[in-house]
Amino acid sequence: xxxxxxxxxxxxxxxxVADVKPMGEGLINDTYKVFTEGCEKPKYVLQRINNAIxxxxxxxxxxxxxxxxxxxxxxxxxxxxxxxxxxxxxxxxGEKYWRLMDFVPDSITYQAVTPExxxxxxxxxxxxxxxxxxxxxxxxxxxxDFHNIEFRLKQLRDAIAEDRVGRVKEVQYYLxxxxxxxxxMTLGERxxxxxxxxxxxxxxxxxxxxxxxxxxxxxxCIIDLxxxxxxxxxxxxxxxxxxxxxxxxxxxxNLDNIDxxxxxxxxxxxxxxxxxxxFLFPIEKENxxxxxxxxxxxxxxxxxxxxxxxxxxYKIKYPEHNLxxxxxxxxxxxxxxxxxxx
Ligand code: GN1
Ligand code: MG
Numbered sequence: 210x211x212x213x214x215x216x217x218x219x220x221x222x223x224x225x226v227a228d229v230k231p232m233g234e235g236l237i238n239d240t241y242k243v244f245t246e247g248c249e250k251p252k253y254v255l256q257r258i259n260n261a262i263x264x265x266x267x268x269x270x271x272x273x274x275x276x277x278x279x280x281x282x283x284x285x286x287x288x289x290x291x292x293x294x295x296x297x298x299x300x301x302x303g304e305k306y307w308r309l310m311d312f313v314p315d316s317i318t319y320q321a322v323t324p325e326x327x328x329x330x331x332x333x334x335x336x337x338x339x340x341x342x343x344x345x346x347x348x349x350x351x352x353x354d355f356h357n358i359e360f361r362l363k364q365l366r367d368a369i370a371e372d373r374v375g376r377v378k379e380v381q382y383y384l385x386x387x388x389x390x391x392x393x394m395t396l397g398e399r400x401x402x403x404x405x406x407x408x409x410x411x412x413x414x415x416x417x418x419x420x421x422x423x424x425x426x427x428x429x430c431i432i433d434l435x436x437x438x439x440x441x442x443x444x445x446x447x448x449x450x451x452x453x454x455x456x457x458x459x460x461x462x463n464l465d466n467i468d469x470x471x472x473x474x475x476x477x478x479x480x481x482x483x484x485x486x487x488f489l490f491p492i493e494k495e496n497x498x499x500x501x502x503x504x505x506x507x508x509x510x511x512x513x514x515x516x517x518x519x520x521x522x523y524k525i526k527y528p529e530h531n532l533x534x535x536x537x538x539x540x541x542x543x544x545x546x547x548x549x550x551x
Contacts, residue, residue, distance in 0.1 A: 226246075
């Protein structure tokens with residue numbers, strides 16, 4: 210990994226790079242841990258920014274810097290990015306974009322959490338949103354319409370119309386099931402148009418594995434800040450449950466592993482309502498059950514559209530991966546639908 214070591218050396222690091230090793234399970238960016246000489250633990254995290262998806266890298270880093278500085282001003286721990294030797298927040302090697310941040314020591318990530326941790330996560334997470342509620346500087350909408358389900362359904366329709374790789378016929382069952390629920394699942398966008406539902410600064414990718422916990426289950430900090438932007442609070446509440454309440458994996462090939470865990474749901478909701486006490490509107494609180502359904506639904510739509518498009522967005526490990534993800538998300542949606550009445 211000689212080349213990666215060179216890239217790290219473009220930043221204002223302490224010490225000399227000893228090793229760079231792959232890290233994490235992200236579907237978008239490539240992430241590495243960086244070891245320096247004389248240190249056993251990783252010292253930095255290097256990331257290649259996927260600029261096919263995040264096309265405005267300046268806006269991206271600007272959003273992240275505003276958020277992390279705001280959190281730090283309030284005495285909260287937040288990700289710390291290093292500047293390059295010429296004072297920039299990312300390094301462009303002529304082809305790819307890179308950034309470097311401090312490795313957060315003694316932190317743990319999970320793919321699944323217990324109800325107890327889920328309660329604490331809900332609480333810390335609600336607090337994270339209230340801390341950002343008074344961020345005065347506007348953030349750019351880094352991916353326009355990111356969690357707009359009407360837009361995601363339109364992308365699915367476009368993919369079907371084009372049927373680039375001839376996959377539509379094999380997924381007809383899922384398409385029918387998805388469009389049957391279109392009216393109910395687009396509620397959020399209608400409430401927004403009617404002026405009843407606000408947008409707030411949200412993280413927009415609150416998967417369990419985007420949170421660093423300490424050994425007592427407290428959320429140390431929330432990572433993967435690329436998608437921080439204005440959205441409905443449903444984004445953060447719903448996406449956490451989509452991963453935390455799933456008893457199986459996001460891409461579980463065995464659908465029998467997948468269920469929607471109501472204990473996690475109840476514990477997280479209790480914590481979240483405590484953490485956001487005093488700033489959520491009644492309409493936001495009343496529609497949290499809808500949000501819990503919306504996210505497995507939206508993720509099914511996104512995985513399926515990518516499958517139909519011939520796998521151009523999400524990294525895949527095998528040819529049917531996006532189809533397996535679609536089926537797994539849909540099973541999660543069905544289980545949630547049986548248990549939650551929006
Ligand atoms: C992507 O960055 P990562 O891999 O955690 C995606 C999310 C999806 C998620 C599905 C920018 O997140 O929106 O929910 O995969 N991020 C982007 O696992 O599209
Ligand atoms: Mg991630």
